[in-house]
Amino acid sequence: MGKIIRINMQEIQLFRQEILTKTLSLVDEPYEKWRTFNNKINTTLFLNDESISNLSIELKENELPLLECKLHNSYVLVSTHRVFSILDSKLDEISFKDVDRFGNEFEKENITPTNDIRPQINKIILYNSDGKKFIFRIDSLYPAYFVKLLIHNLINYRKNGVFSWK
Numbered sequence: 001m002g003k004i005i006r007i008n009m010q011e012i013q014l015f016r017q018e019i020l021t022k023t024l025s026l027v028d029e030p031y032e033k034w035r036t037f038n039n040k041i042n043t044t045l046f047l048n049d050e051s052i053s054n055l056s057i058e059l060k061e062n063e064l065p066l067l068e069c070k071l072h073n074s075y076v077l078v079s080t081h082r083v084f085s086i087l088d089s090k091l092d093e094i095s096f097k098d099v100d101r102f103g104n105e106f107e108k109e110n111i112t113p114t115n116d117i118r119p120q121i122n123k124i125i126l127y128n129s130d131g132k133k134f135i136f137r138i139d140s141l142y143p144a145y146f147v148k149l150l151i152h153n154l155i156n157y158r159k160n161g162v163f164s165w166k
Contacts (some may be wrong), residue, residue, distance in 0.1 A: 009062065013049075014078060016064045019157070020045060023150045027142065034142035037118035043069040052077055056091065057084050067147060069138045071121060076136040076151060081158070083126065085136035094134040096158035100127050102148070105120035110144065124148065 024031060031045055034155065044050070046065040054075055067078040075086040084093045103125030111123040122144035125136040138144050 012013045012062045012064055012080060016046070016066060016086075019080075019150070019153060020047060020066060023146065023153055026149050027146055029142060034146075036120070036139040036141045036143060038120040038139045041139055041143065042071055043067060043147075054086070056082075066150065067143075069143060069147075071137055071139075074137040076138055076147075078147060078154075080154070083134065083136065083151065087135065087137070092134060094126055094128060096151070096154045098128045099134075099151070099155050100129045100131075102152075103127055103133065110140070126151070138142065 027034075029035075031047075032089065034041060034043075036043075045067050046052075050057075050065075052065045053070060054077065057064065057077055059079055060081065063079050065077060065079050067076075069076045073088065075084075077084040082093050082095050083120055084091065086092075105125055106123040112119070119140050121137045122140050123135060123137050124144065128134065131149045138147050
């Protein structure tokens with residue numbers, strides 16, 4: 001049986017601050033200057049103790065929100081432990097410990113303009129070790145780039161106990 005590690009809320013808040021600060025440092029623009037091809041930025045970072053907007057999602061003890069994106073027909077929440085997605089009113093979640101890899105099935109669609117209009121949202125796929133797809137949508141450009149970096153760093157930390165940038 002695995003070893004149980006107890007983390008207090010102060011430690012998880014410091015973890016949230018560190019992972020967001022380090023991941024933000026990898027992006028060439030500060031959060032306040034992010035751009036998207038969507039009509040507006042629908043993505044929010046939880047830099048402090050803000051509450052998530054979707055009340056149907058319950059976070060576990062010692063789990064804090066990091067990022068959410070509320071779009072017309074979808075919602076994504078990245079926490080310190082999992083990613084939640086609501087697509088077509090269906091809630092799905094994946095733990096960072098269960099993520100095997102990113103999928104690239106939507107990469108061409110995510111970057112290719114249609115009638116000279118850039119995609120407003122990006123679809124991102126994560127696979128678990130059994131090959132099950134986990135799909136979510138997020139604002140294009142800066143939010144999509146940042147969430148991939150953030151998830152990569154969280155996967156690496158949750159699986160290996162180290163941050164990717166060290």
